[in-house]
Amino acid sequence: MPLLTYQEARPWAKAIRQAVVLKKMPPWFAAAGGPFHNNPSLTTKEIETIEAWVEAGAPRGAGKDAPKPVRWQEGWNIPSPDLVVTAPKPFPVPASGAVDYQFLILPLRTLEDHWVTAAEIRPGARSAVHHIVAYIRDPDSPWLKDAPRNQAFRAEGVTTSDILAIYTPGQAPFVAPEGMAKKLRAGAELVLQFHYTPNGRAEMDQTSVGLVFTGKAPAKRVLTLQMGNAEFHIPPGDPNYRVTVGGTLPNDALLLSMFPHMHLRGKAFEYDLTAEGGRDETLLRVAPYSFQWQLNYILEQPRLLPKGTHLRWTAWFDNSASNPSNPDPAKDVSYGEQSWDEMMIGFFDVAVDPKLDKSAFFVR
Ligand code: HEM
Known part of the structure; x- marks a missing residue:
């Protein structure tokens, strides 16, 4: 459920209090190490603010203080991509049963090497996607050399290819730190590995991947x-x-x-x-x-x-x-x-x- 506006959040007030007090939300499981850049945990003060709001009957705040809601469908979570590739046709995920891992090779037709500073995988049917891994298949790699292009197929086995990005629920897209990037050689292809988990409803999934390039040679790969x-x-x-x-x-x-x-x-x-x-x-x-x-x-x-x-x-x-x-x-x-x-x-x-x-x- 979206919690982006007052109208959307209000019916969930008690569940929100429960989730944040028990620290079930926002999800975070690091018990040692770090500090981590993407730690979304709330401070004690923030948790107390939410508790007090719910106990006061979850009143509406001043409209002018509300941030503008940004919805998932409204574009990418990375800067505007220089290249977007999309599965040529939707994959039918059945309502039940187990689906073997599916692979889809998307040729990029790039004529020169590129440095990728950000990449995002956007599934079409999020509720049926357990994970998607986007691998970079170098042009001279023997991995899946003779497999079909632009159509889903089943495959097993391991690869030494580099991973460009991973999609799982709650995962941040790949964004390289300043001066760093992933390498995409001329003629490289994306190999997408899909793990679908049927959820009781038949779904059609048509996934896209967006890539942001930099013209500058990075200091680090x-x-x-x-x-x-x-x-x-x-x-x-x-x-x-x-x-x-x-x-x-x-x-x-x-x-x-x-x-x-x-x-x-x-x-x-x-x-x-x-x-x-x-x-x-x-x-x-x-x-x-x-x-x-x-x-x-x-x-x-x-x-x-x-x-x-x-x-x-x-x-x-x-x-x-x-x-x-x-x-x-x-x-x-x-x-x-x-x-x-x-x-x-x-x-x-x-x-x-x-x-x-x-x-x-x-x-x-
Ligand atoms: C302060 C921030 C957040 C609040 C107040 C919040 C609140 C909630 C609430 C009230 C529920 C329902 C719990 C229940 O069923 O009892 C929930 C579930 C869920 N939230 Fe959050 N959430 C927050 C952050 C996040 C973030 C950052 C993510 C993703 C990265 C996320 C993803 C989910 C998902 C996937 C569920 C369903 C989990 C399940 O059914 O087990 N939430 N959240």
């Missing part, structure tokens, strides 16, 4: 890296199963943001580093983890990770019957794409020397 573990088995009923993954950075990188990803049994996720002298530090702890909120935690200040820094991600899973989201506590759970299987991936955006690409870091 932004790469989306990931470290994950796909070799785990979570025993039935285990309330606190721990999975880790680690690696040593082969080159200097500026850490920009972190995006932990698990499924319904995800309980907590932590990003830690060990600096050269052996000192441990927590970069981000997400606890409790909620599958419903796939959020990106953007650092207020980029953080230098010198070459040789050891990175370690830890995930905890709750496969017990006390986890209300658990689809089946009797199951031995391993890696898989659907929500009833599990994943353990820690994505992280870094800014690096513009001459480097993903092969200079963790490829997978």
Whole structure:
């Protein structure tokens, strides 16, 4: 429900009080690390102001003080895009059942290299979209080389291609910090990966992606890296199963943001580093983890990770019957794409020397 005007918010007053007092809203799960640029949490004073407003009968304020509502449909959340690509035809999402991941390759027909400072994915049928990932497929990549273009198909498997942007509910679009950008080589294509979750109503989804270019060569190139573990088995009923993954950075990188990803049994996720002298530090702890909120935690200040820094991600899973989201506590759970299987991936955006690409870091 939109809460942009007094008329829209008024009927929800009691639910709003409840959501903000219990800190269910705005959604935010960082329990350590940061500070984070996109932390939307309300201050104690703001929460008290909302409580007092509801207790006073949720009165209307002075009209002249009201901000102008900005609605989702009214354009992009990034600056006006230089290039917009749209799925050539809508994809029919059925009312029920599971839909395999769908892929759609959109050629961009760019004749020169571009630097992308912002990118946004706009689904057509938001309520049926669990996530969309937009990958940059370099022209010489063997990945999906012979797949059809401009039409949806099913595919599996992994790629080393860079990620341009991710859409999940509540996710901010990709906006690079000043002087930084993602590289789009001449002839590159976008590969969109769709995870649809049928919601009881048949929907047609026609997604667009908007890209903002800069003419200036950036001082840093932004790469989306990931470290994950796909070799785990979570025993039935285990309330606190721990999975880790680690690696040593082969080159200097500026850490920009972190995006932990698990499924319904995800309980907590932590990003830690060990600096050269052996000192441990927590970069981000997400606890409790909620599958419903796939959020990106953007650092207020980029953080230098010198070459040789050891990175370690830890995930905890709750496969017990006390986890209300658990689809089946009797199951031995391993890696898989659907929500009833599990994943353990820690994505992280870094800014690096513009001459480097993903092969200079963790490829997978
Ligand atoms: C101060 C800011 C916010 C207030 C007052 C607020 C208020 C609320 C309320 C009253 C509900 C209904 C809770 C219920 O069913 O009991 C709700 C649900 C929801 N809100 Fe917010 N919200 C805020 C910020 C946000 C933000 C920033 C996002 C997205 C990033 C968001 C996304 C949602 C979603 C997706 C739901 C449905 C969740 C569910 O059904 O579990 N809200 N919000």
